[in-house]
Amino acid sequence: MEPGPCSRPAEPGHCVSGPAGAGSAFPESPLSVAGAEPGNRPGTVAAVLPAGGCGERMGVRTPKQFCRVLERPLISYTLQAMERVCWIKDIVVTVTGENMEAMRSIIQRYGHKRISLAEAGATRHRSIFNGLKALAEDQPDCKLTKPEVVIIHDAVRPFVEEDILLRVVLAAKEHGCSDFDLEFGTECLQLALKYCHRKAKLVEGPPALWKVTYKQDLCAAEAMIKEKISQEICVVMNTKDEESVGHLLEEALRKELNCMKITSTVMDHIGGDIRNFIEQCYSFICVNVVSPDSQETRKLLRILEESSLPLLYPVVVVLVHCFDFTSVPLAQKMESLVWIRGLAKEVKERNILLSGLLLNYSQDEQKLQESLGQSAAIIAALVKERNSALVGQLLVA
Ligand SMILES: Nc1ccn([C@@H]2O[C@H](COP(=O)(O)OP(=O)(O)OP(=O)(O)O)[C@@H](O)[C@H]2O)c(=O)n1
Numbered sequence: 001m002e003p004g005p006c007s008r009p010a011e012p013g014h015c016v017s018g019p020a021g022a023g024s025a026f027p028e029s030p031l032s033v034a035g036a037e038p039g040n041r042p043g044t045v046a047a048v049l050p051a052g053g054c055g056e057r058m059g060v061r062t063p064k065q066f067c068r069v070l071e072r073p074l075i076s077y078t079l080q081a082m083e084r085v086c087w088i089k090d091i092v093v094t095v096t097g098e099n100m101e102a103m104r105s106i107i108q109r110y111g112h113k114r115i116s117l118a119e120a121g122a123t124r125h126r127s128i129f130n131g132l133k134a135l136a137e138d139q140p141d142c143k144l145t146k147p148e149v150v151i152i153h154d155a156v157r158p159f160v161e162e163d164i165l166l167r168v169v170l171a172a173k174e175h176g177c178s179d180f181d182l183e184f185g186t187e188c189l190q191l192a193l194k195y196c197h198r199k200a201k202l203v204e205g206p207p208a209l210w211k212v213t214y215k216q217d218l219c220a221a222e223a224m225i226k227e228k229i230s231q232e233i234c235v236v237m238n239t240k241d242e243e244s245v246g247h248l249l250e251e252a253l254r255k256e257l258n259c260m261k262i263t264s265t266v267m268d269h270i271g272g273d274i275r276n277f278i279e280q281c282y283s284f285i286c287v288n289v290v291s292p293d294s295q296e297t298r299k300l301l302r303i304l305e306e307s308s309l310p311l312l313y314p315v316v317v318v319l320v321h322c323f324d325f326t327s328v329p330l331a332q333k334m335e336s337l338v339w340i341r342g343l344a345k346e347v348k349e350r351n352i353l354l355s356g357l358l359l360n361y362s363q364d365e366q367k368l369q370e371s372l373g374q375s376a377a378i379i380a381a382l383v384k385e386r387n388s389a390l391v392g393q394l395l396v397a
Pocket residue numbers: 049050051052053054055056057058064065094120121122123124125127128154155156211212213
């Protein structure tokens with residue numbers, strides 16, 4: 001189900017602006033912010049993610065939390081970031097009634113865990129209040145644990161990291177007091193004082209906590225995600241030989257992408273869950289494995305398809321075929337590799353962006369070096385851009 005647009009309440013109420021990103025809410029009893037445990041353990045923590053806005057400033061029909069970034073709804077990135085923090089026990093997302101079903105399908109499709117839904121309110125504060133009420137409920141069938149601290153985090157701030165969340169939670173537990181913050185902080189802090197009789201502490205967040213507000217912010221979010229997932233490349237070879245063209249290409253890639261992590265593995269070693277040997281890797285360069293009956297290529301693609309990698313981000317796979325361009329006419333070689341197109345179309349359905357690259361494995365050292373350099377530049381572009389228009393293309397270096 002596609003999320004629907006929404007209209008503003010007739011009286012939007014007071015719109016609060018405040019500190020960037022994660023902040024602590026200090027609800028009235030029965031939720032207490034006073035930390036029972038000393039030290040830097042977070043204790044029992046829950047999070048409320050308000051996601052009931054219309055995204056009026058974004059100027060598109062779909063509320064921004066459901067807008068797609070690299071084919072995945074923005075809110076799914078935020079949920080993923082919160083879920084990674086194992087000490088957050090429950091995550092309550094507040095959504096409007098009309099988008100409840102769409103939210104459920106997002107949770108199911110992307111396998112999000114520890115999420116509960118509550119109905120959003122007409123304003124952000126009302127949405128937050130509803131989320132807090134869900135956590136404070138005293139119903140016997142309520143599966144949520146009553147937390148000591150609740151993190152309030154906008155569903156449209158996808159780049160939140162554990163360290164800032166921990167700092168906020170510890171500040172909520174330990175501090176709870178700063179006249180300076182109340183003087184120079186935001187009206188959120190005043191609200192905490194007025195309604196919960198808590199003097200709140202302002203914790204400075206990193207710049208990455210910015211909020212998606214305008215249309216161009218979606219492009220910025222996409223660029224940040226692309227950069228993050230392009231930090232690691234795995235070069236898959238079909239030989240252990242240190243002198244192999246795979247190792248030469250790995251070297252060329254190191255020169256081209258000097259800040260990236262490049263690992264290599266031999267095709268035989270691939271098996272089981274690809275995550276077991278490579279963390280956070282969404283780019284695979286398979287060298288020399290391209291042949292019409294390439295079982296190895298299919299094996300790698302099958303492992304990728306079965307993993308959760310392409311569910312979360314587009315995975316780039318480049319099949320590099322190395323041969324001496326003077327030995328076989330290029331056109332003839334390309335014809336024999338047309339099958340890559342069909343395969344690419346098939347795996348694109350599963351968010352795997354497959355393309356082929358012909359590398360001139362020339363006897364002439366200068367030509368070989370040129371082709372290696374050109375190959376590295378093409379691979380860098382494929383990895384960084386993740387451009388689906390290049391899927392199934394046979395590129396020549
Ligand atoms: N009634 C509302 C209004 C806002 N929010 C949420 O509060 C967060 C931050 O608010 P904001 O950026 O202002 O979102 P919108 O209200 O959607 O945007 P706009 O003001 O442009 O309409 C968003 O995750 C938004 O979904 C909410 O849960 N309930």
